[in-house]
Amino acid sequence: MPWRPGVDLRALLDLLAPQDCAGCAAEGSVWCGACESLLSVPPRPWRPTPCPAGFPPTWTGPDYSGVVRAGLVAWKEQDRVAATGALAQVLRRSLRAAIAASPEHRAALAVGHPVAVLPAPSSRRSTRARGRSPVGDLARAAAGPAAVVPGLVLRRRVRDQAGLSATERESNLAGAVDLAPRAAARLAGLPCVVVDDIVTTGATLTDCARALAAGGAGPVVAATVAATSRHGAERDRAEHPLP
């Protein structure tokens, strides 16, 4: 990947600069105490309404609304890389809960077998434009680099995700996910956890689970940082009406 000084410097400056809270812009730290406590809710099982067939068992953290939503948008769209740590802790809790709730995943770990963590894919264009894959970075920070298999890819061009609402992003990616052939050999029969920053309609996680099953991977569960409430999904559509 060519070096992109603009993008790299922006990310570096975010690490070095005096911080405003990613959630509420209060001065002083990358997450203020109040916003961090809103992030730090216990993980919960979650499914969308309506629920797509094949949606994997999924655990998530807080509602995607208010300062949680503002923080996730700042982290992803404004390169607030310093915000990754706190978001990764939320994802780690969802990940642990998803694994603990799955007998197959627990059984694999109990006998020392690996469980693969797969970041939901980003559009190649958005990854290139940013010079990084935010969800990949988040997955490595949450699960440790060794557990992460970046095997889920997009098999067709999708619209650039920038400027799309969370709901639009999911429908933009639906049906586009594939398993990279080299990853398929590595994942044969292996329990998998798909991770993403947000789940809204469930289309992306369902598509990732379908691609993994088609590629011969083992049972699939999913974990995300945040999830839209039904009310949140409606507001998301209202604030970002489709063209």
Ligand SMILES: [Zn+2]
């Ligand atoms: Zn705050």
